[in-house]
Amino acid sequence: MSEGMGAPATRPIDAEIAKLTQDIEAMGRWAVEMVRGGVQAMESGDPAIANEVRGRDDRLDAFDMEIEQEAIRILAMRQPAAHDVRTLGAAIKLITYVDRIGRLGLDIAFYAIDDPGASHLPPWPLLRTMSEKATAMVELALEAFVHRDLAKASRVFDADDEVDELNRQVLKECVKVLDGDPPEPRELLTYVLVSRHLERVADNACKIAEKTIYMETGKRRREFLTPDKKVVL
Amino acid sequence: MEGSQAAPTPAEPASLASASSPAQVARGKLRLEALSAFYGPKKAIDSVSLDFPANTVTAIIGPSGCGKSTLIRCLNRMHEVTPRATVTGRATLDGEDLYEMDATAVRRRIGMVFQKPNPFPTMSVYDNVAAGLKLNGVRNRARLDEAVIRSLKGAALWDEVKENIHGPGVRLSGGQQQRLCIARALAVEPEVLLMDEPCSALDPIATAKIEQLIRTLKEKYTVIIVTHNMQQAARVAELTAFLYLGKLIEFGPTGDMFERPKEKLTEEYITGRFG
Numbered sequence: 022m023s024e025g026m027g028a029p030a031t032r033p034i035d036a037e038i039a040k041l042t043q044d045i046e047a048m049g050r051w052a053v054e055m056v057r058g059g060v061q062a063m064e065s066g067d068p069a070i071a072n073e074v075r076g077r078d079d080r081l082d083a084f085d086m087e088i089e090q091e092a093i094r095i096l097a098m099r100q101p102a103a104h105d106v107r108t109l110g111a112a113i114k115l116i117t118y119v120d121r122i123g124r125l126g127l128d129i130a131f132y133a134i135d136d137p138g139a140s141h142l143p144p145w146p147l148l149r150t151m152s153e154k155a156t157a158m159v160e161l162a163l164e165a166f167v168h169r170d171l172a173k174a175s176r177v178f179d180a181d182d183e184v185d186e187l188n189r190q191v192l193k194e195c196v197k198v199l200d201g202d203p204p205e206p207r208e209l210l211t212y213v214l215v216s217r218h219l220e221r222v223a224d225n226a227c228k229i230a231e232k233t234i235y236m237e238t239g240k241r242r243r244e245f246l247t248p249d250k251k252v253v254l
Numbered sequence: 255m256e257g258s259q260a261a262p263t264p265a266e267p268a269s270l271a272s273a274s275s276p277a278q279v280a281r282g283k284l285r286l287e288a289l290s291a292f293y294g295p296k297k298a299i300d301s302v303s304l305d306f307p308a309n310t311v312t313a314i315i316g317p318s319g320c321g322k323s324t325l326i327r328c329l330n331r332m333h334e335v336t337p338r339a340t341v342t343g344r345a346t347l348d349g350e351d352l353y354e355m356d357a358t359a360v361r362r363r364i365g366m367v368f369q370k371p372n373p374f375p376t377m378s379v380y381d382n383v384a385a386g387l388k389l390n391g392v393r394n395r396a397r398l399d400e401a402v403i404r405s406l407k408g409a410a411l412w413d414e415v416k417e418n419i420h421g422p423g424v425r426l427s428g429g430q431q432q433r434l435c436i437a438r439a440l441a442v443e444p445e446v447l448l449m450d451e452p453c454s455a456l457d458p459i460a461t462a463k464i465e466q467l468i469r470t471l472k473e474k475y476t477v478i479i480v481t482h483n484m485q486q487a488a489r490v491a492e493l494t495a496f497l498y499l500g501k502l503i504e505f506g507p508t509g510d511m512f513e514r515p516k517e518k519l520t521e522e523y524i525t526g527r528f529g
């Protein structure tokens with residue numbers, strides 16, 4: 022009836038997208054280290070750690086620019102369609118989220134510099150747990166993106182609920198301590214800010230997972246929501 | 255119909271009715287219902303059902319040999335000109351069965367532009383455009399003049415040829431010759447314009463001009479363009495149909511097709527995983 026499709030073609034874009042994906046993974050690790058470093062700097066009060074995080078900012082910017090440039094170049098050169106174009110669209114969005122995650126870590130490092138003793142009040146362990154969960158979410162979301170794994174992407178949203186809950190707990194605890202008119206209210210305000218930052222880290226992880234869902238399925242996250250707002254992929 | 259096989263049960267044509275609100279979707283200007291086409295025993299088009307809406311550019315894409323040319327040749331009754339070629343199923347224009355109409359009348363209402371510009375070699379620009387009208391018995395000079403000028407303008411060629419309208423058509427550049435062929439098709443005031451890879455012999459600048467023209471033609475006509483160039487489909491067509499091995503695999507808004515095709519075969523084709 023017609024010529025068959027023949028052997029699968031080798032496409033230059035496959036290697037290019039694979040490289041781009043690796044770079045995003047590396048940028049993601051870089052940004053996660055900034056968040057972990059920021060929280061560690063607070064916990065230890067060690068200015069060297071805070072400065073190490075500050076030193077990571079330029080490379081974070083460079084990652085952002087280089088990956089964006091490469092994604093745009095591939096779009097212009099290959100005129101991709103379907104999964105390919107969705108992947109490049111996701112890549113361009115992802116690096117913005119990853120960049121924000123790194124910057125949130127950077128902000129936390131600055132709080133540590135401003136307030137070196139800020140980890141001895143009772144709500145602190147909640148913040149440490151939040152940090153662990155939020156950074157794990159970013160890692161999970163990036164794994165979902167890199168391995169095109171929808172099951173992992175949907176687990177990111179479940180974890181987000183836990184981080185939101187921790188954020189509420191931190192606020193409640195801080196308010197409780199503040200009600201007792203403590204000698205160091207400033208430290209508690211820092212907690213509130215850090216808590217908010219970590220909650221934003223988790224939000225950005227969710228955005229990464231959302232883009233991964235669109236990349237893989239061509240459908241938006243809301244199309245997979247059950248009536249009780251769970252993402253079922 | 256001349257088909258040797260029993261006509262299959264007409265299927266509901268693929269249309270956008272399911273994709274958008276009913277108010278937006280006019281019934282297809284041209285409608286295919288389980289259309290199949292044969293060369294002798296060989297089936298080249300396999301039960302294609304499809305609605306081509308009015309004032310819309312629809313692209314037909316698919317690998318070489320998948321039946322694109324055969325399909326559009328069925329639409330203006332050119333397929334049956336090939337010896338032993340047959341058609342089954344239904345094709346209607348505004349609800350009227352094309353295969354119950356007079357073939358000449360069909361070809362007047364549904365014009366065709368071919369892959370290689372094919373102006374009549376011995377004729378002037380003017381006579382090339384007027385040829386179809388003369389064939390239809392129009393002799394009135396004023397009417398011919400009016401139609402020639404209108405068609406040349408409609409094909410975005412008038413400004414380039416008005417000084418030398420009685421010069422030979424074959425002296426024009428490839429792109430101009432193709433627009434001359436479009437003018438020739440427009441002269442008889444068709445309702446549908448079929449184009450079979452109209453730019454494949456043209457350079458990028460001439461191609462861009464034809465594409466620009468195609469985008470304006472849809473204001474007056476229903477345009478169906480066969481193209482092997484997917485970017486061209488993306489540039490000119492609101493709707494795209496993907497054919498493979500004579501079957502309609504997918505049909506829908508061009509943007510959806512390119513960004514999130516529903517069928518794996520479509521994905522593989524448009525991303526160049528096979529060729």
Ligand SMILES: Nc1ncnc2c1ncn2[C@@H]1O[C@H](COP(=O)(O)OP(=O)(O)O)[C@@H](O)[C@H]1O
Nearest residue numbers: 022023293298317318319320321322323324336
């Ligand atoms: N005149 C013909 N006689 C027999 N087979 C034909 C004829 N024209 C086309 N075919 C066959 O019909 C199929 C579809 O061809 P065609 O419509 O020209 O495909 P396309 O335009 O998509 O390249 C092909 O397998 C081709 O070989």
Ligand SMILES: [Mg+2]
Nearest residue numbers: 322323324450
């Ligand atoms: Mg052809």
